[in-house]
Amino acid sequence: MKKVISLMATLAFTAAFAQIPTLEVSGEKKHPVILQDAKFETKILGNLATTTATYTFYNPSNRLLEGTLTFPLPDGVSVSGYALDINGKLRNAVPVPKERAKEVFESIEKRNVDPGIIEKVQGNNFRTRIYPLPQKGSRTIQITYHQELKNTASEYQYFMSFANAVSIPKFEMKVWINDGASTPKIIENPDGSLSFQKQGNQWIAAISKENFTPNESLKVNIPKTNHTSNVLLQKASGDQSYFAANVNVDFPQKEKAKSQKIAIIWDNSYSGSKRNRDMELDFLNAYFTDNKNVSVSLVTLNNTLDKAEEYTVSQGNWTDLKTKILNLKYDGGTDFGALKEINGVEEYLLFSDGISNFGDVNIKFKKPLNSITSTPTSDFNLLKMLANQSGGNFINLNETDTQTALKNFRKLPVRFLGFKENPNIKEVFPNIGSVVNEPVNIFGITSGNLGKLTAVFSNGSEKFEVPVDFSNASSTENWQIAQFWAQRKIDELEVNPSKNREEIKNISEQFGVVSKNTSLIVLDDINDYVRYKITPPQELKAEYQKIVSQNKGRILEKRRNLLSKAFDKTRELKTWWNTDFKPVEKKEYPKIADNAVYAEPESPSRSRDVQTSSAMRVQSMEVSSAKMEERESQPKGKITLVDVESTAEYMKDFQNLQSAEVIYQKYLENRSKHEKQVTYYFDISKLLFKKGDKVLALKVLSTLAELDLENEELYKTISYLLKQRGHYDKELWITQKILEWRPFDAQSHRDYALALVDNKRPQEALNIYKSILYQEFTDEIASRDNGIEEILIMEINNILKQNKNVDGSKIDDRLKADLPVDIRVVINWNKDNTDIDLWVTDPKGEDCSYSHKSTQIGGRLSNDFTQGFGPEQFLLKKAIKGKYKIKTNFFGERQNILSGPTTIMAEVYLYYSDGRQERKIAVFQNQKDNKPESDSKILIGEFEF
Template sequence: MTIGTRFGVALLLCMACHLLAQAQLPQLKINDKEDPQVYLSHLCVDVKIAGNIAITTMEMTFRNKHNRILEGELIFPMPEGISVSRYALDINGQMREAVPVEKEKATQVFEEIEHQRVDPGLLERVEGNNFRTRIYPLPPNGARTIIIAFEEELKFTGKQALRYHLPLDHKKPIDHFKMELSVLQSALQPQLEEEPDGDLQFKEWNHNYTASLNKENFTPEHSLTITIPKSPDNTEAMMQESGGNYYFLVNCFPQKNSRPKARVNETTILWDASLSGLNRNTKKELELLGAYIAHNDNLVVHLAVLNNTFRKAGTFTIRQGNWSELRKAIEQLNYDGGTNYSRIDLPASDEYLFFTDGLSSLSDQEMKLPARPVYTVTSAPRSDFANLQYIAQKTGGVFVNLEALKPAEAEKLLTQQSLQFLGIKNNRQVSETYPSLPQPVLNNFSVAGIVTEPKATITLQFGYGNTVTTEKTVSLDYSKQQAGKVNLARVWAQKKLGELDVQYEQNKEMITFLGKRFSIVTRNTSLIVLETVNDYVRYEIEPPAELRPQYDRLIKQQLAQRQSREQVTLANALAQLNTLVTWWNRNFMAQAKPRPEKKNKPANADTSVMSVSVRTQNMEGVAAEAIPPPAQEKLEEVIVVGMGTQRRRDIAGSTATVSAPQLQENKQFSAEALQGRVAGVTADDSRAKRSSIQYQYNFTAPRIVKDEEVREAPDNRHDGDGSRQIMSTINVKQWTPDRTYLQALAKEKAGNRYKAYLAIRQEYLYTPTFYYDVANFFFREQDTLTALQILTNMAEIDLENHELYKLLGFKLREAGAYEEAVTVFRKVLQWRPQEPHSYRDYGLALADAGRYQQALDTLYTALKRDYSESMAGMYEGIEEIIVTEINQLISLHRKKLNLSGIDPKLIHAMPTDIRVVLNWNKSDTDMDLWVTDPNQETCYYSHKETLIGGRISDDFTDGYGPEQFLLKKAIKGKYQVKVNYYGDQQIKISGPTTVLAEIFTHYADGRQERKLITLQMEKSDEKGGILVGEFEFGKVSGKELPVAARAGKD
C-alpha cells in the first residue's frame, strides 16, 4: 500500500508567437508558484532563415536545487500553421533524439516507464495548436537538458519585408546564454528591429548573413525581431530531391489587391464568454468590431453569448455607427463556465462574427453551421486554428487571427473582398499542391507541391470568388534552386497536415501516417525519448539511428514470442464471471443481530424496501455533497420519493403531494413540487403513464436521488388525502463549509452571491477545488444553473487533463447532467484509450443518458481491447466490475439490445440486493472500500467475504480503482459505506483525489435504486475510514404497491 513520491512541476512556455508583446522565456512554476530553486540555467538559440522559412532550435537546461525528484512539464502555444519537428533529451550525459510514435502509445509508454523511475521524455500536441513536453526525472541538485525545434513560414509586413519574432524577455539571469543567427541567400541585408542586448550585428559573406551572441550571467531584456526586405511582386522558389521526385516551395509577393465588400443589414455576433475568454485580447477584438460596424454604418446586430449554455443577449439597432449600447453589453459579460459548441442555435442573419478560441471543452469542436458566412475571430495564443479555419471555410467566411495580423489587415478581411489563390493551372508534372483550396492572399503567399522532373513550369491562379483574374508563371530549376538546409519535404508535409487537420475525423489516419513519416508532432503523433534499447524493443518503437542495429537484432526475438492480449483479456473476463457465479450460487444463512422494533401501526403484509433517512453530521477532511436527481428518467408511475413520514422529526421540512394530472400537464416542474422543501414527494392513486419526466434541480435540503424503482407504501402510510408515502432515501454525511471563501459567500444575500464569487475567484482562478466547493454551495442554494456553470470551469483550467475531466464527469453524473457527462468521458477516452477505465466511464455515462446499445458495445470493448502487458497487469480484476455492469444492462434492457456481438458465455443474470462501487480520478492513489453490515462485520480488502455473503472485489493499490461490494441477499438493518484513504503523493493542478461512490439496492432485478456521491479526499485522522453514507435495508408493513421510477422496464 505504498506509493512512490513524485512532485509535479508546471513549466509554462510561450515561445515563437508572432507579435506577442507579453510572451517571454520559459518560467518554471511549482504548484502554480515560481520557485527560485528550479530555474533556467542555460539557453542556446539557433535561428536559420532561408527564403520565407525559419528554423528555430532552442536548447534549454533546467536546474533543480531541491533535494527531491521533480517531474517537469512545459506547455507552449504555437502560432497558426507551426508544428514542432524535433525533440531531444539528455540521457546519461548525451543528447538523444526523439522518435515519432502514435500519441496513445507514447502516453502509455511514458507513464509506464515513469513508474520505473528511469528517464523518458515526451512531446505531444494537446488541444488547439498547443504543445506539451513531460520530462522525468528532474534529479535532486541536478539538471536536465532538452532541445525543441520548429519550422515556420514567415509573414510579410507592411514594410515590404518578412518578419521573424522570438520572445526572449526574462526576469532572472541565465547562467549561460548563446545565440546564433543565419539568413541564407538574401538579396537584401536583413535588419535587426529588436535584439537582446544591443551587441548583435550581421556579417555578410556571399549573400549569407550571420550574427552571434555569447553571454554569461545574462538577463535578456528584449526579444529578437528580424526583418528581411523583399522586392515587390517578386517570386522565390526552392527545391529538394527525394525518391526521384522533387518537392518545391514557391513564395510570391503579389501586388495588394482587394475590392470593396457589400454592406450587410443584419449581423449576429456570437461571443464566447467561457472562462478561457480571459486569455483573449478583448481590447483587440472590440477594436476590430468597431471597425466592422463603422464600415456597415447602419445595421441590426443580434448578440448571442456562449459558455456551457447558449443564450440570446439582445438585439441592437446601430445608427450612424453608434454602437455604445452593444459595446457596453459585451464589456459587462462575465467570463465563466466551460464551452459547449453543441448548444449553439444561431438566428437568421446576413453574416456572423464568432469571437472565440475555437476550443469547445464540453462538446466536440463541430457546431451547427448556418447557411450564411461565419467570420471566426481569435486573439488567443492557445487556439484551435484548424477548427476556426474549418468553420470559416465551410460557410464562405474568413478566419481572422488577431495574433498574427495587424489591425488594418484584420479589418480588411472583414470589410474588403480579398484576392484569393485559386489553385495551380492543370499540369501533369505537378501533384499534391498545398494549399489545394482557395485561400485569401494578404501580403505574401506560398504554395508547396511535388513535380516529377528537375525542371518544370507552373502557373499560379488568383482571383475573386471562383473567377480567375490574374495568373503568375513560375520556373522551377533544381540545379539553381536547391533548398540547402531547409527540409522542404517536411514543409510540404506541414502544409498538407494543416489542410487535413481542418477535417480531422475524416483524415486522422493520414495525419498519423504523415506525422510518423516526417517526424512531426500532430494530434495523433508524439515524439518520445527512451533510456535504453530494451525500452524501445519492449514497446516496439523504432529508435534513433545509433540504437537501430541493436534494436533490429532484439526485436526479432520479441516478435517471435509475442501473443495478442485480446484473447487473454476475454479469458480473464470469463474466469472472473465464473468466480462471481460460484459466489452468487452459494447459500449464506447467517442472520443479522436483532434490532429494536419501532412502534408503528400494525401491518397487513411485509414488503422489502430500502429505508433511509437524512441526518446532518460534521465531516472532517472531506467535502461531500448530495446532488439533485437525474435530469431525465423514464418513469412508468410516480409514486413516492421521501425522507420519511411526517412523524419522523429527525428531519426538518415537509412533504409535497403531486397528482398524476399535474404531472401530465407539466413537462417540467421544480423540485419544490417534486421534492418539497426537504426532497420529499408523494403521488395520488391515479397512474401517470409517462415516458419521461424532466427534473429541475431547485432544492433546499441535501439531495436524495431515487432514480430507479420506488415501491408504493402500505396502506398505513396513507395521508389524509389518500396519497401515499414510503421511506426511500440514503443518509449522506452533511459537508461542513469550513473554507474561508464559502463562509464569505454564505454571509452574502442570495442575489449578491454570484457577484461575490467572481470577486473571490481572482485568487483561485486555476484551482479546481475552488470550483468544486463553490458549485456545491450553489447546488445547496437551489441555483443549479449557476452551480453547473461554475462546475464546468474545470474543463477550462488545463488542456487535455484527464484527471480534471474525470472529476468533472463524476460530478456531472451525480448532478444528472448526463449528456454533458457523455461528452466529457468521450474526450477522456479519446485522450487515453490505453486504459480500460476510459471505456468503462464512457459506457456508464452512455447508459445514464439512455443510449443502452452504445453503452453495451463500449463496455464490451473494454473487455476485448488489446492492452499492454503492464496495463493489463496493473488492472487485473477490473473485468469483474465490467462484466457485472454488462449483465446489468442486459438484464434491464434486453429488449432494446442487439447481443449478437457479445460472447454468450459472458451473459449471466446476477441480481443483488446491494451493490456499492468506489471509483477515483487519479492514478498512483491507494484507497479501499469498506462496507459494514448490520452484524457490524466489515468487508474490505483483507476480509473479502462476510458471513451473510458480502463480497469485495480485488484491491487496486494504484491507478483509478474501481472496487466493488456485492451482497446477493441483504438482511434487515443499517449498512455503512466508508473509504479508507491512504493518500497520494502527487501535487498536480487537478487538486486532491476525488471519489465517486455508487450505491445500489435491488441491483439489476427490475427494482433498482441508485445514489451517486462525490467526495474530495483530504488527509483525515478519522479512525476506521471516512464515512461516505449509510442506509437501512429492511421490512415495512403493508401491501406491496406497483413500481415507480422503474429502471429496468422497457
C-alpha cells in the same frame, strides 16, 4: 500490507511562443527550478525558418521533481523535433501514435524510469513532461519547429518573443540567413549589440551572454529579391521532389459590401478573460469607424449561447455596446455545439480562441462568419474552418495591427484554384478552393522539371493568373521542405481530425511532425524500444537490430486481454451467488441473577424495531430460523447518502448567503484568489446545485474544463457530477473525449459505456463492454487494473437483464450469469496512481474491506485497486435487517496540484439487476491528509432494511 504511494512535488509552467519559460514549483516556493541555460539557433531561407530552442533546467532542492511544459505555437507551426538528455547526451525522439506514446510512457513510468514525450493538445498547443529533475541536478530538452515568415510586398519578418524574460545564467543566440542580397534590418534587439555580418553567402548574427536579461524581443526584417516567385526543392525518392513556392500576387483588392445587420458572437467563457480584449476592442472601434450605421445583435457564448441583445450603432457611436462588452463576466466552459444562426443577420463576427472544451461544433453557417482571435493559444484550424466554410475571413490579431486586420476583414476572400497547366504535380497545399493570405506559400510534390507554370486565384467572381517559374528553383540538401509540406497537409486534415485520423497519423509518423494523432517519444533504455516495437533514432538502430535478431521469435512486450480472467471471475461470482450464507449466531446463555430474573443478551444483528425490553424472558425473543429467513428474503431497503461538506476556508464567505444569484456574484468576486484551485469550482457548483440553480451550477462546473488542456483528471471530475445531476448528454461527450485521450485504460471504456447506458443506448454500451474484454493492454496497465473483470461482468449482465431487446448473441455464454443482488456499491476516482478503499459495515458490525473481503452474511468486495482509477465494488445478495454504513478510506495519491484533490464517485444501488433497481450517486473530494490513519474514513451513505 498496503503501501502508501510516495509523493513527488510537481512543477508546471506555461511559455508563450518562443518566449523564455518561467518555472514555478507548486508548494516549493523556497526551491524554484531555475532555467540555467537557454540556447536558440534559427536558420532562414527565403520565407522559411527553422528554430531550435534548447533549455537546461536546474533543480536546487533536495527533492525529485516532475515538470510539465505547455506552450503554444503560431498558426501553421508545429513541433518537428524533440530531444531529451539521456546520460548527459541529447537523444532525438521518434514519432509514435499519440495514444500509444502515452500508453508506453505511463507503462514505463510505473517502473520509475520516465521517458520523454511531446504531444499536441487542444488548439495549437504542445506539452512535454520533464522527469525526473534530480535533486541538485539538471535536465535538458530541445524543441525544433518550422515556420513560414510574415511577409509584405518587399520584406519577410522573423520574430522571437522574449516577453517576461528574467535573468538567465547562460544565454546564447545565433541566426543564419541564407542567400540574402541585402543586409537584414534588426527592428528589435535583445541586447542592443546584435548585428549581422556577411560570411560567404550567409548573414550571421550571434550573441553569448551570462546572467543576461533580454531588453527586447528579436524582430528582423529581411528584404526580398525582385522575383515574382521563389521556388525551393528538396529531393525525394526517384525523380520526385518536395517544393515550396512563395508566390507574390499583385492584383486589385475587391472589397465586400458593407453589412447593415451583423451579429457579434462574443466568447465570454472563463478562458475569454485571457484574450487581448484591448486589441479586440480596437478592432471593433476601427470597424464601426468604417461602418458607421449598423444594427448589431450581441450574443455571448460559454457553455451556453445566450439570447441576443439588440444595439443600433449610429454615426459610429457604439458606446452602449462597448459598455456592455466591457462589463461582461467571464465564466464557464466553451461549447461550440451551442452555436446557431440568427435570423436576419448578414454577417457574423466571432471573437474567441476557438477551443471548444464542452461540445463539438456542428453547424455550417450560411452567412459569412469572420473569426477573430487575439490569443496565441487559439485553435487556429477550427477558427479558419468556420470562416472558410461560410465565406468569411479569419483575422489573427496576434500577427497584425488593427488597420491591417480591418483591411483583411473588408476584402473578399482570395482563393487558390490550383495551377492552370496540369503538370506532374500532386498533393498541393493549400487545397484547391482554400482561402489564402497574400503573398501565398504553395507546397506540393513534383516529378521532373516543370518549367514555367501559372497559379490561378479567384477574388470574388474574377480570376487572376500569376507565373511561377520552376526552372529557376533552388535545390536544398539539408532544408526540410518535406516537413513544411507535411505540416501544411496536417493542418488541412486537422480541420476534420476524426474523419482524417488515420491519414494524419500516417503523415505525422512518416515525417516526424507532431499532430493531434502523433507524438514524439524518447526512451531511456534500448531494450524498451525493442520491447514496445518502437524504431529508435538513427544512432541506436544498429544496436536495436542486433537485439531484435537475438530475440527473434520472442514477444518482448507482454500484452494481456481480460477475457480468460473474466471467464474465471464469472464462475466465481456464480459460485458465490449460489452459496447459502447462514451466519452462525453466537450462542449465549443468560446468567442467573440473585433475584432469579432472566437477563436478555445483546444481539447486534437484531433490528431496532424488534428489540424487547431487558426484563423479557429469553424464550420470548427466540424466533424460528424459518420465519427469520422469510422476513429477510423480502426486505424493503432505503438509501440515504451523506453530503460530504467542504472544509475549505473560503466556504465561510458563502455560509450565510441564501440566493443562488448572490452566491454566484460572491463566487465571481472571490475567484481571483482561487483561480487555479479546483476545489473552489467544485464546491461552489455543488452549493449552487443545492440551492436549486442548475444553470449556474453547470456553468461553474464547466469552468473546470478551462483550467488545463486535455486533462483527464479534470474531465473525470466533471463527468461524475454530470452523471449525478442527470446531464447525461454532456456526460457522454466528456467520457468520449477521455476515451479518445486514453484508449489504453479499461476504465475509460467503462466510463463511456456507462454514459451510453445513462443515455438509453444499451446495445452500444454492450458492444463497448465486449471490446474491453478483448482489447489487449500492456503488462503494467493490465496488472494495475487486475480485478476490474468482476465489475465488468456485473454490468454486462445487468444490461442483458434490464434490456430484453438487446442482442446479446455476441457475448460469450461463459460470461453470462443472472446475478441480482440487494446491495451493490461501486466507487471510482479520477486519478491514476491513487489508492482509495471501500468499506461497508453491516448491521452485525462486521466490516467488509480490502483486508477482509467476505463477511458472514455474504458480503463480497472486489480486488483492492492501489494504483489506478479503481473501481472497487461491494456486493450483497440478500440483505438482513438493520443499517449498513458505506465509507471510503483515502490511502494515498500521486501529487498533482493543478487537478486538485482526488474526486471520488460512489454509485449505490438497491436491488441491482432484479427489476426494482434504484441508484443514487455521491460525488465528493478527498479532504484528508495523505496519511493512512484510521480516522481518514469518510462516511458517504447508509442502507437501511
